Amino acid sequence: MTHFSALSLIKNALSGQKNWEPQWPDSEPKAEYDVIIVGAGGHGLGAAYYLAKEHGITNVAVIDKGWLGGGNTGRNTTIIRSNYLYDESAKLYDHALDLWDGLSQELNYNVMYSQRGVLMLAHNVHDVQSFQRHVHANRLNGVDNVWLSAEEAKEYCPPLDISPTARYPVVGAALQRRAGTARHDAVAWGYARGAAARGVDIIQNCPVTAIRRGPDGRVTGVETAKGFIGAKKVAVSAAGHTSVVMDSAGVRMPLESYPLQALVSEPVKPIFPCVVMSNSVHAYISQSDKGELVIGSGTDQYTSYSQRGGLPLIEHTVAAICEIFPIFNRMRMLRKWGGIVDVTPDRSAILGKTPVPGLYVNCGWGTGGFKATPGAAHTLAWTVAKDDPHPINAPFTLERFTTGRLIDEAAAAAVAH
Amino acid sequence: MLLIHCPYCNQTLPEAEFTYAGEAHIARPADPSSVSDEEWRDFLFIRTNVKGPHYERWRHFHGCGRYFNAVRDTVSDRFLITYKTDDPRPELSDLLEKSK
Numbered sequence: 001m002t003h004f005s006a007l008s009l010i011k012n013a014l015s016g017q018k019n020w021e022p023q024w025p026d027s028e029p030k031a032e033y034d035v036i037i038v039g040a041g042g043h044g045l046g047a048a049y050y051l052a053k054e055h056g057i058t059n060v061a062v063i064d065k066g067w068l069g070g071g072n073t074g075r076n077t078t079i080i081r082s083n084y085l086y087d088e089s090a091k092l093y094d095h096a097l098d099l100w101d102g103l104s105q106e107l108n109y110n111v112m113y114s115q116r117g118v119l120m121l122a123h124n125v126h127d128v129q130s131f132q133r134h135v136h137a138n139r140l141n142g143v144d145n146v147w148l149s150a151e152e153a154k155e156y157c158p159p160l161d162i163s164p165t166a167r168y169p170v171v172g173a174a175l176q177r178r179a180g181t182a183r184h185d186a187v188a189w190g191y192a193r194g195a196a197a198r199g200v201d202i203i204q205n206c207p208v209t210a211i212r213r214g215p216d217g218r219v220t221g222v223e224t225a226k227g228f229i230g231a232k233k234v235a236v237s238a239a240g241h242t243s244v245v246m247d248s249a250g251v252r253m254p255l256e257s258y259p260l261q262a263l264v265s266e267p268v269k270p271i272f273p274c275v276v277m278s279n280s281v282h283a284y285i286s287q288s289d290k291g292e293l294v295i296g297s298g299t300d301q302y303t304s305y306s307q308r309g310g311l312p313l314i315e316h317t318v319a320a321i322c323e324i325f326p327i328f329n330r331m332r333m334l335r336k337w338g339g340i341v342d343v344t345p346d347r348s349a350i351l352g353k354t355p356v357p358g359l360y361v362n363c364g365w366g367t368g369g370f371k372a373t374p375g376a377a378h379t380l381a382w383t384v385a386k387d388d389p390h391p392i393n394a395p396f397t398l399e400r401f402t403t404g405r406l407i408d409e410a411a412a413a414a415v416a417h
Numbered sequence: 418m419l420l421i422h423c424p425y426c427n428q429t430l431p432e433a434e435f436t437y438a439g440e441a442h443i444a445r446p447a448d449p450s451s452v453s454d455e456e457w458r459d460f461l462f463i464r465t466n467v468k469g470p471h472y473e474r475w476r477h478f479h480g481c482g483r484y485f486n487a488v489r490d491t492v493s494d495r496f497l498i499t500y501k502t503d504d505p506r507p508e509l510s511d512l513l514e515k516s517k
Binding site: 241243244252253254255256257301302303304305306308310311312345401402403404 | 418419432433436437439454455457458459461462463464465466468471473489491492493494
């Protein structure tokens with residue numbers, strides 16, 4: 001694997017950029033692995049990377065039905081933050097944020113993590129009360145989040161319209177300065193490169209059709225388009241398709257899959273300095289390094305596996321953006337797409353063991369899985385390696401839907417669900 | 418935009434008039450106090466989340482206001498049928514045959 005450095009950039013520039021090597025091989029499956037990870041998104045590739053690096057388990061395959069990073073990793077709006085209300089969530093997402101901090105150095109791959117701050121707009125008295133509660137809860141958990149007046153918010157984000165006659169007046173905002181965005185593809189590529197360098201096989205365009213179990217109930221491997229592949233342990237990290245895969249192992253999941261849409265505008269000069277979210281009007285916006293405005297909103301109302309979604313939602317989202325940022329009302333939109341997100345009843349992830357010995361699951365991230373990528377990957381690797389959850393992901397069990405010990409971010413999260 | 422047929426109004430109308438109301442044919446336990454934790458979990462939280470024909474409920478919110486059932490393919494988002502809540506659950510094989 002080429003080590004990226006100023007020297008390697010100069011050397012390759014002098015030789016006309018013709019001597020770069022592929023960053024990872026496209027592997028063919030072996031007969032058996034110690035661990036198979038289903039789903040080569042950021043979460044799955046990251047888990048393989050940490051299994052190899054921190055737990056010395058390198059006989060690992062990451063299998064995907066498409067190309068790596070082609071699911072929700074490549075379809076999200078790249079927002080990273082950790083200002084969640086409950087202790088369990090705050091710990092998990094802040095763990096991810098800690099890992100984001102050093103990720104480019106760790107992977108020797110620029111994931112373009114930009115801590116430009118996430119501003120959450122309050123439009124009415126209920127928003128103010130709810131966000132101030134979040135600010136206080138976050139502070140008690142050591143998560144940075146501050147309350148800004150409308151004027152301070154305008155100063156932080158000049159395109160904001162804070163006039164009192166606005167359709168959605170801005171009365172204040174919560175700001176997490178440590179939050180921001182990252183280059184989503186680079187996260188998948190960086191982890192893939194790091195994992196492959198340590199001996200992990202990345203098998204693309206190979207749908208997993210079923211998980212196989214032995215007479216004792218233990219996992220024995222997976223059926224794929226390229227035949228049966230044996231495995232001592234299987235970790236499913238398949239986002240919207242998790243319940244389909246888990247069903248084949250006889251585990252029914254408390255998940256529903258919804259399309260979540262996003263869109264980008266034509267590229268323009270830098271105008272938008274941070275990420276702005278508005279939960280009341282259900283829209284969020286930032287500007288990519290290419291110059292496109294990246295816009296997202298909530299899920300479509302109905303479950304679906306079509307990676308499209310409906311236009312009414314896009315219309316609603318863009319209308320909201322134009323109300324809050326009138327300067328954008330003549331921007332032209334370039335592309336829109338959808339990803340299939342797996343939503344749990346309490347809007348918190350499921351990350352840990354399952355009733356099936358040797359089978360692990362990482363799912364239920366709903367509309368906000370990208371930000372958790374390093375944290376989810378790191379704790380999933382720990383759980384698989386030790387057959388025991390890391391203290392950070394221990395509360396995120398599948399059993400909580402039986403015991404009732406839910407992590408109920410659904411009603412309380414500062415997120416656009 | 419989806420076009421949805423309301424079986425009560427007998428009209429096919431845009432999605433914006435309707436709200437989705439989750440999986441259909443999930444009956445609340447008749448005797449709640451005798452139900453185990455696992456059965457409660459299944460009733461409250463476990464869904465088939467099927468990739469393919471899905472039995473689901475919709476409500477004609479901005480119309481007659483009534484709930485009805487539907488079978489929709491979650492891959493193509495195409496409706497195979499919509500039917501009144503007291504109609505029997507249609508057999509999938511019949512629907513697939515008809516939609517050919």
